[in-house]
Amino acid sequence: MAGEEENSEFYLRYYVGHKGKFGHEFLEFEFRPDGKLRYANNSNYKNDTIIRKEVYVTPAVVRECRRIITESEIMKEDDQNWPEPDRIGRQELEIVMGNEHISFTTSKIGSLVDVQGSKDPEGLRIFYYLVQDLKCFVFSLISLHFKIKPI
Amino acid sequence: MANADVEAVDFEPEEDDLMDEDGAVDAEPSASPRAPLPKLKSAITGASASLSAPKKTKGRGFREDPNAERNTRLAVSDLDSLNASDGLEPQRSIEGWIILVTGIHEEAQEDDLQNVFGEFGEIKNLHLNLDRRTGFVKGYALIEYENFAEAQAAISRMDGDSILTQIVNVDWAFSNGSFLDGSKKKNPRQLRDRRSRSPPRRRF
Numbered sequence: 091m092a093g094e095e096e097n098s099e100f101y102l103r104y105y106v107g108h109k110g111k112f113g114h115e116f117l118e119f120e121f122r123p124d125g126k127l128r129y130a131n132n133s134n135y136k137n138d139t140i141i142r143k144e145v146y147v148t149p150a151v152v153r154e155c156r157r158i159i160t161e162s163e164i165m166k167e168d169d170q171n172w173p174e175p176d177r178i179g180r181q182e183l184e185i186v187m188g189n190e191h192i193s194f195t196t197s198k199i200g201s202l203v204d205v206q207g208s209k210d211p212e213g214l215r216i217f218y219y220l221v222q223d224l225k226c227f228v229f230s231l232i233s234l235h236f237k238i239k240p241i
Numbered sequence: 242m243a244n245a246d247v248e249a250v251d252f253e254p255e256e257d258d259l260m261d262e263d264g265a266v267d268a269e270p271s272a273s274p275r276a277p278l279p280k281l282k283s284a285i286t287g288a289s290a291s292l293s294a295p296k297k298t299k300g301r302g303f304r305e306d307p308n309a310e311r312n313t314r315l316a317v318s319d320l321d322s323l324n325a326s327d328g329l330e331p332q333r334s335i336e337g338w339i340i341l342v343t344g345i346h347e348e349a350q351e352d353d354l355q356n357v358f359g360e361f362g363e364i365k366n367l368h369l370n371l372d373r374r375t376g377f378v379k380g381y382a383l384i385e386y387e388n389f390a391e392a393q394a395a396i397s398r399m400d401g402d403s404i405l406t407q408i409v410n411v412d413w414a415f416s417n418g419s420f421l422d423g424s425k426k427k428n429p430r431q432l433r434d435r436r437s438r439s440p441p442r443r444r445f
Contacts, residue, residue, distance in 0.1 A: 105314075118314050124419035128315040142315065146332065149420050150412035154343050154381050169300050184302060189295075193302025222373040230368040230383050235334040235415055 099123055100152060101186040102159070104224060106198065107132075108179035119228045121147070121155055123186075129232050143236050155227065159185060162220040169194035171210040172217070183221065331392075332415035337365050337385045338392035339414040345369070346405040347377035357404055358384050362391025383414060 101123055107116025113134040120128050128144040159165070165187065172194070175181070179198035185191070194217065199205060205214045233239060331338065342354070351369050358364055366385035369378060386392040392413070400411040 116314065120315060124421040125416060126419065130315045132314075144315070146416040146418055146420070148331075148341070148413050148416045150341050150343065150410065151414055154341065157343075158379070169302075174301075182302060184300075186296070189297060191296040191298045193298070193300040195301045219372075219374040223370075223379060226370045226373065226379070227381070230370060231339075231414065234339050234366055234368065234383055234385055235332075237335040 098188050099186055100156060101184070102155060102224070103182070103184040104221060105182040106179065106221075108177070108198070119225075119232075121152060125149065125152060127151075127228070127231060129228065141238065143232055143238070145231075145235055147231065151231070155224070156187065158223055158227065159187065159220065162216055162223070164216055164220050165190050165192060167192075167194075167210075167213040167216055169196055169213075169217075171208070172196040172214055173199075173204075173208055181221070183217065329420060330417050331389070331413040332417040333389070334385070334415060337387045338389050339366075339383055339385050340392050340395055340411055341414040342382040342384060342399070342409050342411050343380060344407055344409040345378055345380050345382055346407045347372070347375075347380065349378050349405055353405060354382055354384070357399065358395055361395040361398065362386045362388060 101121065103118070103120035105116060105118040107114060107118070109115075113132075115133045115135070117131045118128075119130070122128065125146045125148065126144055127147050128142075130140070130142045132140040164183075165185065173196055175195050176197050180195060181198060182193070182195050184193040196214070196217070199214070199218050202215070202218070205211050205218050208214045342358075345354075349369070351367060354367060354369060355364060358367075363386070364384055365387055366383070368383040370381065371377065372379045384392075384395070386395065396411045396413065399409060401408065403409065
C-alpha cells in the first residue's frame with residue numbers, strides 16, 4: 091500500500107450550492123491529506139435536513155481519486171474565462187496535488203449547452219466531466235459505507 | 242445541479258452546535274504564515290505548513306472568499322465517524338466490508354466482476370461506475386461482502402492478478418484511522434511505520 095506518491099500532498103474539495111428561499115442548500119465533500127473523507131449535504135427543502143458524514147479511506151482510494159484528477163488534466167486549466175458564480179449558484183473545486191494548488195469557482199452548469207456557450211468550452215468541459223466523475227466516486231463510497239442515498 | 246433534487250435521508254438537529262465546535266475540533270493551530278489564502282486553506286494547514294516549497298496557485302478562489310463559513314459546512318460530530326480510532330485497520334461499513342478494485346478494463350461488465358469476485362463470497366453490492374464523458378468503465382469498482390474473511394480473501398487472491406488481460410489492484414476502501422501519523426505536523430509518516438502509538442484522537 092505504501093508508495094512514493096502517497097507522500098506527496100493531496101487535498102480535494104468540491105462544493106456546489108446556492109442560497110435561496112430554502113436557505114443555504116449545498117453539497118460539499120473533501121478528501122483531506124490524512125485520508126479523511128468528509129461529506130455534507132444540506133437542503134432545507136420541505137423539511138430541515140442536513141447530512142454530514144465522515145470516514146477514513148485507505149491510500150488506495152486516495153490513489154484512485156488522484157488518478158481520476160490527473161487523467162482529467164484539470165490542473166492545466168484556469169477558471170479565468172469560466173462563468174462567474176451567480177445567484178443561481180456556485181461551484182468550487184479546490185485541489186492540491188504535489189506543488190500545485192488550484193481553487194476554481196464558477197456558476198452551476200446545467201448541461202453541456204452551457205459549456206458550449208461559454209468562453210472556455212474546452213476547459214469547462216473538463217471541469218464538467220471531472221466533477222461528475224468525482225461525485226460518482228464519492229457517492230458510491232458514501233452510500234456503500236453509510237447505507238444512505240446521497241442524492 | 243445535484244442538490245436540486247436532494248433527498249432527505251438523515252437528520253441532524255444540532256447543526257448550529259456542530260458549527261460552533263468546529264473551530265476547536267478541527268482547526269489545526271498551525272496557520273500558515275505565508276500570504277493570506279482563502280479560509281479553506283485551513284483545512285490543509287496541517288500538512289501544507291510543513292512544506293517548504295511554495296505552491297503554484299491558480300484560480301479565482303484565491304482572490305475571493307464569499308463563503309467564509311465554508312470551513313464549518315463539513316463539521317461533524319464524532320458520532321458520525323464509524324469508530325475512527327488510532328489503529329490502521331480495515332473499517333467495517335454499516336452492512337459489510339467494502340473493497341476497491343482499480344485498474345479495471347474500460348470494457349469490463351458487471352458480470353466479469355461478478356464472476357471473479359463472486360468466488361470469494363456473495364457480493365452484496367457492486368458499483369462499477371462509468372466515465373461520464375466516454376460511457377466506458379471509469380476503471381474502478383467498489384464491492385461489498387458481508388464478511389471480513391470474504392473481503393480479505395478477495396484482496397489476497399486478486400490483488401495484482403488480471404481481469405480481461407489487465408492487472409488489477411484490490412484493497413480495502415475504508416480504514417478505521419488516518420494513514421498519516423495522528424500527531425503529524427512536520428513529517429507525515431505512514432502509520433504502519435511509526436515507532437510508537439500516538440495519543441488517541443481528541444474527544445471533548
